[in-house]
Every structure is written in structure tokens, then in C-alpha cells.
Amino acid sequence: MVARTAGPLALAALLVAGCVNPQTGAQATPSASPGGAERIAFFGFAKANSFTAATFAGVEEQARARGATAEFFDPNFDAQAQVRQIQDAVTSKRFSVFVVQANDGAAVVPAIEAAVRAGIAVVVQFTPVGTRYDTGAPQVDGTITLVDVPVANGAALGTLAVEACRSKKLDPCQVAYLEGLKALPLDNARTNAAVETLKKSPEVKLAAQVEGGYTQDSGRKAMQDVLQREPGVDVVIGSSQAIAGAEAVAKGKPILYIANGGSRQVVKAVQEGRWYAAYYLPVRTLGAKAAELGLDKAEGKQVPAATTMTDLAPGRGMGTKETLAGVTGEYDE
Template structure:
């Protein structure tokens, strides 16, 4: 799905059981105006990790800067049914002019979001697309105001290209892809895109396989331990999430193969940035949750205020301050991460 998947929480299920009151703003919720119909609803897949918290902070910053009402954060605990209920209750409450939503399931939430838009609420989807095609960064929901998201197929293609570059001068060069979770449409697209690049790679590149790391450090370590037993001469690891990369790196270190295996990750967390800066990892594709939340909220709030945003469809990778959203040691010196894995 994406690097935000760090931990689950029961908050979303408690919120659904308790209705809108239980779904209320978290302790850090804030706004520049009194609670009322000009509020901003923030619907997160979970709020139990720093990625999500950074997204919410970005929304609050935009609300403050633009003079919007209170920001209220809803936590779905990775439960699509819970998120649908939260959106429906929020529409009924009449307290919001804009929604910023990170969808648990972009296809499932499309109907409720269309009804929110029909009720006069500006809807902007962030991090992942809303609608039937998880890889398509556009306005797929009727009445949707904007989107700030990543095309995870394109991210995986770019990572595969960097792996090919890392293989220059190595023959054979064995590459392993540690995917996130293939039950997610976005991650299936990533897996297919990565394999497609590997099929067309130069003859020295040998794609030895892929497994899921489940966005989990322990799972990443276990998968990597097994892969190193199967392919002790592995040259490049490409991992789709920093959390699982951390575990895989532990396995590589334990096998005394840190000098042998080049690591490319996705996330741009504090740990990834530090590893790139000190040369332990070759590179990291970046995602910037604070910037994503701030940009998405700016679009939604400006639309609700009758203003025209500079743009309403934003590829999240373009928010990164480095070329191609790919951090390497040569361009990492001045970069500061927006989240921790």
C-alpha cells in the first residue's frame, strides 16, 4: 500500500461503535475558528504512527494559515467499513465544509465521498487515490475536489530502474524485491511494475524473486534471513517500505553482508535518511506526509472558501525537494525527514 502502514489501533473500531462523538477530534485537534459548519474533517487509515500524525499536522497547518474552522481527525484503524461510517456520520453532522481523506479502500469509499460532495463538502484524497483505480492520480469520484497521491506502480518502476543502475558493472547482479502487502491493489500494481522492468533489464541483471514484508520490521528480517540462505550472493535489495527495510537490513548485517548488498527503500523516514547519509543504504524514494496533508488541505479549504487552487491534481512525488524524489548520499545533506518508521 505505502510506507505509512506501521501499526494498527483499536481507536477506529471504538469510534465506529460510539458514533460521531467517539470519532471526535484527537487530543491535538485544532482550528483557527469556532466549531461549526466550516470545519475540516481528516479521515486517516490510522492515527497510530508518525506518518499519519505528520499528515494531520500538515492539515492543521493549512487550516490555521487559511482561517478554516476546527480540524477533526477520524481514525479508521485500517477498517474500510469503519471509515465509511465515519464519513457518513460526518456528512450528517453538518459540521464540515471540507474533507481530507486517506482512504483505506479507495474503491469502497467512492460512493460515500460522492454523496459528501453532493452535500456541498469539498473532498480531497491524499496519499492514495480514491476510486476504482488505485494507481491513477486523478479525480475518479463524482464531485471530488482534488487529490494528492502517489502512483505506486510508477514508484516501483523508478525503484527497479535504480536497481538496474546499481547493477552496472556487476555480472551477474542478483536483485530481490521485498514488496509491501500484495493483498493491497496498490502493492499488486507495484509488484507487477517492478517485475516488468526486471524483464526488460540488461542481461547481467537477475531478478531472483519477491516476497511480502507486510510493512513490518520482524517480517522483513525473517524474509531476508530466508532469502540470504537461498541466495547468499544477493547484490541488491529493493524494499517497498522503510519499516520492513529496517528488519531486512538487520538480517543483512547479521549475515556480514552489508558491504555486499545494496539497499534501496521507499519512505524517506528519519531512519532511512540517516542510513542513506551514512552510506549504509544506497537510496530511498521519498514520501512527505506533512507536505501531502498540507497540500491536500490547502486545496480542500480554498475550494470551500470559493477560491481557485493553483492545482487540484498533485503527484505527491513532485513535493520532494530532490530530483525524482530519490534520496542518495550526494543529495541528502540538507534533507529533513517528516516522519519516523
């Protein structure tokens, strides 16, 4: 879906943007800005990433509506830089709310625990913080989660592929899975769930499983490998970027594509019938929701400990032509 790049759970887009470093102080207690307004620190994957930028736009929108402010801390996909930014922000006493998109969900745990101890309302957004990829529940006590469960994401991709096979009455149906990055535990959890789902349908045959990555170039290369092995492949699953590359390689072939991503370009491809379906999340809306949850908790209101992103998505993320009718997408690739 969203693009990932180097670093254990990093999201992909290969531009560089500068880091923003907060002020530091001697003690760790949350603070509002002058006039009593709450301050939100947003720790995104990278400012240059379109998915992250759309998330922050939602955070800012909600902050303005509530009379709060929001600041983007940009680690540029560097997990350790993100850990340092969170630690510094805790020490600075400048923020009452953190919204965290973890580049490495395990690495940030000690810093997140410190933020909770300091009384900061911490919202874990999109990627789980912790080492489990099969649950949306908080893995650090005191945090709020608004995440996309990787195992559920993989199962949904597999289900969409099975539906694509059945839509064409294909038996056997040859499916190729362009998995993300084999080095990433999150990607492996997603891949395993997708493959297990495919195996439950006897008419579906996993014809190829190759690393597709999160760029069009990596998708093109992966598709070239797939077509050499299985020129008659029927369905291809992969990140939205990899699928765009695969489509360019396989022009003219009657392949049904399943994309993991919900940009405007992806939504349009599904609506036009070029791609069969996509795993769709309303990214900007989910950024606003994360800010809402954090601000509510900071103000002493009761909030749910866990919300899965698909609860707020059309078709619970199953983005077929029917469920995406009237949807435009909330970011550009």
C-alpha cells in the same frame, strides 16, 4: 513506504487508537465553525501510524494558518469503520473540507460521492480513491487528488535498483524484491511495475520475490528466506520497515538497499551510505498541501484537479544520497 496492515489498503503500525465519532444531523450540507472558520475532517489510516500522524500535523498546521480547525477521525485501519465515519460526517453538516486517506479506495467511493453531492471539498490524499492504481487523476468526479501513484512508485523503486546495480558495475546483478502484501491490489500493482522495470535491464536478474510486509519482523523473515535461496544477493528492495529487518539479518554483506519510505531514520541511513536510496515523500508538507487545496476550493478559489505527490518531493521521490542532501525527514518510524 508507509506501513500497511490488515484491510485492503491499510497502512501498517500495530497500535490501537480510539475512533472519533462526529455528531449527526438530518441533512447533508457543509458548514463552517462558529465565527465563519472552515472545518476540516481528516480521515486518516490510523492515529497510531506515524506516517498518518505526520500528515495530520501538516493538515493542522495549515488549518491554524488559515484560521480553520481540523479534526482527526480514526478508523484504526478498519476500512468499513472509515466508510461509516465519512457517511456520518457528511450527515452532520459540520465540515466544509474532507481530507481522505482511504484504507480501501474502492469501498469509500459511495461515501465520497455523497460528500461531493453535499458540496464538501474533498481532497483524496496519498492513496487513490477508485480501482485504478496507474493514475493520479480523480476517479470520483468533483474530488481533488493529491496522491502517490502506486504504479509510478513501483517503477521508481525498480529504477533505483537498476541504478544501484550500475553504481557497482554488477553484471549480472542479483536483485531481491520484498513486496508488500500479496492480498492487496495496490501492493500488487506496485510490485508488477517494479518487476517490469527490472526486466528492462538485461544485467539485472530478479533472484527472489517474497512477501516482505511492513514490519521489521516480516522483513527479517523474508530476508532469511532470500539468503537461503540466493546468499549472494546484491540489491534488496522493500518497505522501509522490511529493509530495516533485512539489514539486521544480512549484517556484513555488501548489499545495496532500496527503501520504500521517507522517515528520518530512512533519510539518515541513505545519507550515511548504509542504504543506497529511498523513495522519499515530505509527509507533513503534503498534509499541509492537502489542507491548502481543500480550503481554497471551499472558499471558491480555482485549484488543480490533480497533483501527484512526487511533484512536491526532492528528486521527484528518487531519494539518493545526492537528492536527500540537507533533508531531515518529516516523521519517525
